[in-house]
Amino acid sequence: MxxxxxxxxxxxxxxxxxxxxxxxxxxxxxxxxxxxxxxxxxxxxxxxxxxxxxxxxxxxxxxxxxxxxxxxxxxxxxxxxxxxxxxxxxxxxxxxxxxSSAHFMPQAQLGRCLAEAWGPDWRRHFRHFDMTPIAAASIGQVHRGVLSSGRPVAVKVQYPGVARSIDSDIDNVATLLRLSGLVPRHLDLSAHLAEAKRQLREEADYLREADEMRRFHLLLKDDPRFVVPLPVDELLRPGVLPMDFVEGVPLERLGTAPQAERDRAMQALAELALRELFLFGAMQTDPNLGNYLWQRESGRIALLDFGAVRPVLPESAAAYRALLRATLSGEIERVRGALLDMRYLSPAQVARHGKALDEMISTVLDHVLKAPGGQVDFSDRGPLVAVQARAQPIFLDRSLWALPSPDKMFLQRKITGMALLALKLRVRLSLVDMLEPHA
Incomplete structure (x- = not known):
């Protein structure tokens, strides 16, 4: 296309x-x-x-x-x-x-959005503004420009009507999921749907996102591995977020980089996720690769999107720390107990599929704790295939499905995204060394 x-x-x-x-x-x-x-x-x-x-x-x-x-x-x-x-x-x-494949707004519709934000003479703020976006996603699209002062900027423009449509969109999609039978009827999704609506309303609040961008800029200002742009305060509006333009290439390009470069980048992202979970008390929960750029010469990673930052509840951080400690102990029973406490497993699943679950946990523990030289090789998909094979009948036993709290679901979205990225990039990481400081 x-x-x-x-x-x-x-x-x-x-x-x-x-x-x-x-x-x-x-x-x-x-x-x-x-x-x-x-x-x-x-x-x-x-x-x-x-x-x-x-x-x-x-x-x-x-x-x-x-x-x-x-x-x-x-x-x-x-x-x-x-x-x-x-x-x-x-x-x-x-x-x-x-x-990254959202359709673009027609230029007439885009012009109306910018005029509504900055007035009909909005172009006076710019030496140049490219009307063709450089990126487009679910909430808005991004344009490149140069301010009258000469400052290069990226301008995120929210799609019109998106914020107003959040509740009805989620209700309609939830109805489709129910009617399709993809979600078991016994699962009560009301709390999770309410939290999804709240989260997406926050993502559509560009003033809030600018605040989070400033916060992460301060949190990471002494970490040379990351670049965090700052918003242009004088042009910031609820539906328009101008920020520093940051050079870089899509994170997927890391896939062709030397092993050492891939490992360093993935270690930086994994350690950032751990700091968000256990130290910052706030996590950017959207692992979409479009939210990152890689600067090949310096090896730095640019963090571009802060709409999905959410507070980490103390009880959720404590639950993940308990799971981390159980994992480092190497004891299957402790890991199973932590997963039960978090409601990632249900007592009924353990009763019916306990042997397969313990085999899955054992496979993961061996892969993490007994890695040669302490380096977990994410290019070795054998453990993943073994876990998926044992998980398939458990997953298909839909009558036993359970859900953790909505807060943990959003945090897990980021954690799962980081794990999938590590697999995609075929990295080698000293996971135990990374996890132990947070145990």
């Missing part, structure tokens, strides 16, 4: 966004019928879940979510972080494209 093809107006009204979701449902429904008839003709007995999660249906869903943007697209991005039991690699690749 060319940049020209990506210019589409953001649907703003409640009915227009509901209609866009209806198009997703209609497209998926026709795909389910077609695929189901095809499989029946081949003598198969298809299951609804398998028919819903075909690559063709995923492509339709990703494309429509990309057009909608907002909370609906954000939920699609979260699906892309699913670690493997629900989605095949092909489906993960499709949903992962949502990280």
């Amino acid at each position: 060319t940049d020209r093809d990506r210019f589409r107006a953001v649907p703003q009204g409640r009915l227009s966004r509901l209609g866009a979701l209806g198009q997703i449902v209609g497209g998926i429904a026709s795909g389910v019928v077609s695929e189901g008839l095809n499989r029946l003709a081949q003598g198969e007995r298809p299951h609804l879940r398998d028919l819903l999660l075909t690559p063709s249906n995923a492509l339709k869903t990703a494309e429509h979510l990309s057009r909608m943007r907002g909370a609906a697209m954000k939920l699609g991005q979260m699906i892309a972080l699913e670690p493997g039991e629900l989605l095949t690699p092909e489906l993960q690749a499709i949903f992962s494209s949502l990280g």
